[in-house]
Amino acid sequence: MSQLTYGQVDRDILRAMEAPGRRYYIVFLLNFLVLAWGAFAWRYQIVHGMGVSGLMHPVMWGVYITNFVFWVGIAHSGTLISAILYLFRVRWRASVYRTAEAVTVFALFTAALFPLIHLGRPWFFYWLLPYRQVGGLWVNFRSPLVWDVFAVMTYMIISMLFFFTGLVPDVAVVRNRTSGLRHRLYAFLAQGWQGTDRQWRHYKAAYIFLAALATPLVISVHSVVSWDFAQSIVPGWHSTIFAPYFVAGAIHSGLAMVLTLLIPLRRIFRLDAYLTQSHLEHLAKLIILTGLIVGYAYIVETYIAWYSNNVPEWQRFLYQVTGEYAIPFWIMILFNSLIPLLFFVKRIRTSTPWLFAIAILINIGMWCERFVIIVTGLAHEYDPYSWGLYFPTWVDISITLGSFAWFFFWFLLFAKFLPVVSIVEVKEELPPPMKAITVEG
Amino acid sequence: MARPSAGLVGSFRHLDSLLQAIDRLRQAGFRDLQALSPVPHHAIDEALHKPPSPVRVFTLIGCLLGATTGFALTIATSLHYPLITGGKPIVSIPPFLIIVFELTILFGGLLTLGGMLLNARLPRVQIVPAYDPRFSEDRFGLWVRCEASDFDTVTRLLESAEAEEVHRVGE
Secondary structure, three states, X not given: OOOOOHHHHHHXXXXXOOXXXXXXXXXXXXXXXXXXXXXXXXXXXXXXXXXXXXXXXXXXXXXXXXXXXXXXXXXXXXXXXXXXXXXXXXXXXXXXXXXXXXHHHHHHHHHHHHHHHHOOOHHHHHHHOOOXXXXXXXXXXXXXXXXXXXXXXXXXXXXXXXXXXXXXXXXXXXXXXXXXXXXXXXXXXXXXXXXXXXXXXXXXXXXXXXXXXXXXXXXXXXXXXXXXXXXXXXXXXXXXXXXXXXXXXXXXXXXXXXXXXXXXXXXXXXXXXXXXXXXHXXXXXXXXXXHHHHHHHHHHHHHHHHHOOOHHHHHHHHHHHXXXXXXXXXXXXXXXXXXXXXXXXXXXXXXXXXXXHHHHHHHHHHHHHHHHHHHHHHHOOOOHHHOOOOOOOHHHHHHHHHHHHHHHHHHHHHHHHOOOOOHHHHHHHOOOOOOOOOOOO | OOOOOOEEEEEEOOHHHHHHHHHHHHHOOOOOEEEEOOOOXXXXXXXXXXXXXXXXXXXXXXXXXXXXXXXXXXXXXXXHOOOOOOOOOOOOHXXXXXXXXXXXXXXXXXXXXXXXXXXXXXXOOOOOOOOOHHHHOOOEEEEEEXXXXXXXXXXXXXXXXXXXXXXXXXX
């Protein structure tokens, strides 16, 4: 990357923002049709009631909550890459962080929909917000669901702040190169940025504090989500390892999603000089780490279920590995903790087709993990009399597909309207132009 | 002394030329300098002798405010309508700490943003006349505000540091 000049960086990255070709429109339209179908299914559910989904006693949390946990998890790797690796001064993050951060913001847009979709009367969602309700009643601050509202809303606001703050100097570059309506849009987004020393000084200071605030936040968010489960007394949920287990799983799935999106992006926009094979390899190495933590959590969970000598706990475990939902369970074990170990082989983690295939498998595996945790927990509680099964109907499935389309809708717009690689941060990684030829140290 | 509205802008191809120009101008007594650059660089701040950004104070105030709000909101509303849930005390601090934590981060982040906007004078509708699109691409600019009588001296100093071009801005 060191042979690049500042001017070349502008040209290469802005090339991705030129008018899209026919293929882009076709993909966009197909995606939009799936989104419209999902929206129709939600409308159908609102009109006819929750009975049209597969939710039925005792499994009152189905794929909607699975999707909620899954998408919040996807968001986490973006903050890991943009904030935590920023604080650690990891140089390779410069090229990937913009995409990762976009994944965070759009995944949260998607996640935030699911608690609403899950409500029978979504127009009363504001009952969850802290305000003085009829008779002077306030929300119950001892309830994990209220913690969730605070955690997810804070996370969404802070990651949007972080995303847009990082964009401002880049958008100023775009502003200078466009005209007409587009110019006015970017001029608005750039907020009058001109790169004076005063602006840079305060900008850098604010950026590092936002990173420092986002770092503990990201860990807290999935911990709080895990407490939605761990605070209950459902066997298999009531466990102290849930918070670290969920955070590691979140980053695991998020890294896989970032890989899934970066690999096509790099090819379509010819960004090989910026998103090199070594960037993908670094991500694969992080996946090994998170995959090992997730695998360790699976083992601990099993061990505790056995060692606790608690009958419902152990029964529930046996049900999980042999019952109606055994297939997603074994998919989860295989795809999340065993297949990522292939990345220990250098030939595999430096091969793009392998990376892409394994990333997709991890996405599937992590979705199954959330499904297994939520559904088998509720389907097989203490009393055999209250055991029951849950299978998603076409409404559940359509809304789930629609949520992926909703995520890709935003991502497709982002890929065309904003610089997918941070211009300023890539330039910062280059040696500044010097009159005196200095020896690279 | 009123701040001169007019000034000269020098444009540089190299970072070290810009730093040299800053040093020479400061030695000659011109202190009202503003650098424009495509990337931030510590060397520029050091050459201009700028104090550290006060944004951190905003962050601290935001965090303290957030924590206070978190405690006040949870404790006051629980006392206002005392309803025992789960056999826990009315003021149960451990779960409330989660709300306190989230609000600490939220307010801290919002005030950090506010502090940046306030200190960096953003957003602005009018771009300063010294700005040139190239200063966001691959050139460094130095804006020297001075009296018309000093223009010759400043031009000479800028050119001695290999400014590519020097032009007048403002009235």
